[in-house]
Ligand SMILES: Nc1ncnc2c1ncn2[C@@H]1O[C@H](COP(=O)(O)OP(=O)(O)OP(=O)(O)O)[C@@H](O)[C@H]1O
C-alpha cells in the first residue's frame with residue numbers, strides 16, 4: 027500500500043519518470059514566450075527571466091517520504107528568486123492537456139502576485155491563490171477543478187495518510203489564517219504552489235522569506251578564478267551540472283555547443299573538448315551567497331592570428347564614466363580601429379536578392395513623396411492655385427507670372443551611423459542553422475541596398491571588446507566610401523568578437539557622426555544584449571556608462587536608437603534609450619526586413 | 632445642456648477655462664483614444680464656442696488652414712480655411728496630431744500663439760486680429776518615433792500643456808458604463824483586462840488598449856453580443872498580429888469571460 031502511494035506521488039510530480047499522463051504533457055519550451063508575456067500581463071517584473079527548475083530535495087520530509095514512497099524525494103517545484111522564475115520543464119499533472127497548460131499560466135500568475143503576500147509560505151500561497159481566484163473567474167474555475175482532480179487522484183489511494191489529509195485541508199482558501207500553523211514542509215508538495223528558493227537547505231525558512239530577497243549588487247559576488255585544466259570538475263560541485271549550466275551566459279553556451287558538450291545529460295564537461303577549444307584560456311566562476319545562480323565568465327585570449335584583420339595604427343584613448351566615483355576615467359579605454367584587408371569582393375547573396383528587391387521597391391515608392399516646388403517660370407505642370415492667385419489679382423502686372431510647378435528629389439538631410447554589436451553572444455543560434463551574427467550580417471547588407479536607393483548618407487561600424495584596453499572598432503563602411511561589392515565583402519567577413527563595451531563604441535561613433543555636416547544625425551545601434559565586458563564593465567557599471575554615452579550623444583544633437591534582438595524584454599532598454607528610443611525584434615529572423623522599415627519610420631518626413 | 636459627456640480626470644477643465652480666459656493656447660499630449668477629442672468637444676460646449684477640428688497629415692498645406700482662392704461663375708473669390716474662420720469669428724481651432732503636419736505648415740501658428748494673436752494671410756495681404764473668443768488647441772501623441780519630426784521648441788513653448796493618460800480605473804469604469812450602458816460587473820472586468828494589458832506597454836506591445844476600445848467592447852456587449860467575442864474583436868484583435876501575444880491576450884479574456892465558439 028505504501029509503495030502504491032509513493033508511485034502515484036512520484037508520478038504526480040516527478041520529471042523524467044513514466045508519468046501517468048505523459049500523453050497529456052505540456053512542455054515549458056513550447057510555452058516559454060507566452061508565459062513570459064503572461065507574467066508581464068499579471069504585473070510581474072519585466073527584467074525577471076523564466077527558466078526551467080532543477081529538482082529539489084525535500085530534506086525535512088525526506089525520511090518520512092522515503093518511508094512512504096520507497097523513492098528518493100526529489101521534486102520539480104516552482105520557485106523564484108530576485109532574477110528569475112523557475113518552472114518545471116514539463117507538466118503532466120492531469121489527464122487533460124488544457125488543465126496542464128493552464129497550470130503553467132496559473133503558476134506564472136502566482137509568481138507575479140506573490141510579492142504582495144505575507145506570512146508563511148503556506149499562507150502566502152493561499153493568499154496568492156485567493157487573489158487570483160477572486161480576480162479572475164477563469165482561474166476560479168481552474169482552481170476548483172485542479173484541486174478536485176488532485177484530491178480525486180489521491181483518493182485512489184484508499185486510506186489517506188495524515189499528510190494527505192493535511193494537504194487537502196490546506197487547499198481551502200477560506201482557511202488562510204488557521205492554516206498558518208502548517209509549515210510548507212508538513213504538507214505534501216503541491217504543483218500549484220510557489221516554493222522557497224531551491225538553494226535553501228530546507229523548505230522551512232519562512233522568517234527569512236517574508237521579504238523578497240534584495241537584489242545583491244554585482245560587486246558583492248565572490249569571484250574566484252580557477253584553471254580549467256586542473257579544476258574543471260570543481261564546476262560540478264554538489265549541485266548538478268544541468269542546473270549550473272542553466273546560468274551560463276550565451277557566450278559560453280555557444281562555445282560549449284561548438285565543442286559538442288552535451289549540457290543536459292552529462293554530469294561534467296567534456297574536459298578535453300572544452301580544453302582543446304582554441305582561444306580558451308581561463309574560466310572564472312562567480313557565485314552569489316544565497317542562490318545557486320553561478321555565473322561563469324570567460325576570458326579569451328586575443329590572438330590576432332587572422333591575418334586579414336588589420337589594425338589601423340595603435341588606436342587611441344577615450345574616457346569612460348565611473349558611476350560610483352561620479353567621474354570620467356580619463357583616457358581609460360583604448361579604441362582600436364580595424365579594417366579587413368585582402369578579402370574578395372562579393373555579390374549580394376542569392377538569399378537576399380528577393381528581399382532587397384522588395385525593400386528597394388518600397389523605397390522607390392517613398393520617393394514619390396518628392397518635393398514640389400511651385401511658382402516656377404516653367405515646369406512640368408501648371409499649378410492651378412498659382413494660376414488662380416494670378417487670375418484673382420486685380421493688378422496682374424505686379425503679380426509674378428509664374429504658375430508652373432515641378433517635382434524634384436530632394437536629398438535628405440540625414441547622416442546615419444550604423445553600429446553593430448558583434449560580441450561573442452551573437453554566435454548563439456536563433457535556429458539550428460542560423461546564428462544571430464548571420465542575421466546581423468544579412469541586415470547590414472539589406473540596409474545598404476535600401477539606403478543606397480534613397481541616396482542617404484550612411485556609415486557602418488561593428489565592435490566588440492576585451493576589457494578597456496582593447497575595444498575593437500571595425501570599419502565596415504565609412505561615410506565617404508560608396509557602397510560597393512567591397513563593402514559587401516567587409517560585411518560578409520564580420521566574425522563574432524568578444525564582449526560588449528557599448529559605452530565606448532557609442533562615444534567613438536558619436537565622434538564620427540559629429541563631424542558630418544548634416545542637420546539630422548542618427549546613431550542606429552544593433553545589439554543582442556546588454557553592455558558587458560570581462561572587467562568591471564558589467565551590471566550597473568556598464569549600464570551607467572552606456573547611459574552616459576547616450577546622453578553625450580544626444581547633447582551633440584545625435585539621435586541614438588537601438589534595435590535589439592534580445593528576446594528578453596530587458597528593463598534596461600527604456601532606461602538607456604528612453605521610451606521610443608528602441609525597438610525589440612522578438613523574432614531575430616525578422617531583423618533584416620525590419621531594419622529598413624525602422625529606418626523609414628525614424629526618418630519619414 | 633451637455634451633449635458631450637466628459638468625465639474630468641484631474642483638473643483639466645479648470646486649467647482649460649483659465650487658459651481660455653487668459654487667451655493662451657493649449658497643447659494636449661496623450662495616447663490614442665484617451666479622451667482628448669472628447670474633452671475639447673465638451674469644453675467647446677461648456678464655453679459655448681464652436682470647435683473647428685483639423686486632423687493634420689503630411690500633405691496638409693498652410694492653405695488648407697488659412698484658406699485659398701476659388702472660382703465660381705463670377706470669377707475668383709477668397710475662401711477662409713478653418714483656422715482663419717475661427718480667428719475671425721471666435722471659436723476653438725483644434726489641430727489634432729499636429730506632429731503629422733509639416734513644419735512649414737505650422738509656422739503660420741506662431742504669431743497666433745503668442746501675445747500678438749494675429750494671423751497674416753500672405754495671399755490676400757490681410758492681417759487678421761484674433762477674435763477675443765478665438766482659442767488655439769493642438770494635440771499630439773508623444774509615443775511617436777521619428778527624428779525628423781517632433782515639434783520645434785519654438786512652437787512648443789508657446790503653449791500651456793496638458794498631459795492626458797488613460798483614466799483611473801474608477802473613472803474609466805464610470806466612462807465605460809456611461810458610454811455603453813453595460814452593467815457594472817461587465818465594466819469592472821473590462822477595466823481589469825485593460826489594466827493588465829497596459830502593463831505590457833513598452834515591453835511587449837506598442838500601444839496599449841485605449842478607453843475607446845473598451846467603450847467599443849462594452850457597446851457590443853450591451854447590444855447583446857457575447858462578451859468573449861466582443862473582447863476578441865475589439866480589444867485583442869486590434870492590438871497585435873503576433874500569434875503568441877494573441878494567445879496570451881486571449882487567455883486573459885477567457886480568465887474573465889468564458890470562451891464561446893464563434
Ligand atoms: N474622460 C472621458 N469622459 C468621457 N468619455 C471618455 C473620456 N475619456 C475617454 N472617453 C471615451 O473614449 C473615446 C475616445 O476618446 P477620444 O476620441 O476623445 O480620444 P482621443 O484622445 O482624441 O484619441 P486620438 O488620439 O486617437 O484621436 C470617446 O469616444 C469616449 O467614449
Ligand SMILES: [Mg+2]
Nearest residue numbers: 667668669727
Ligand atoms: Mg482624437
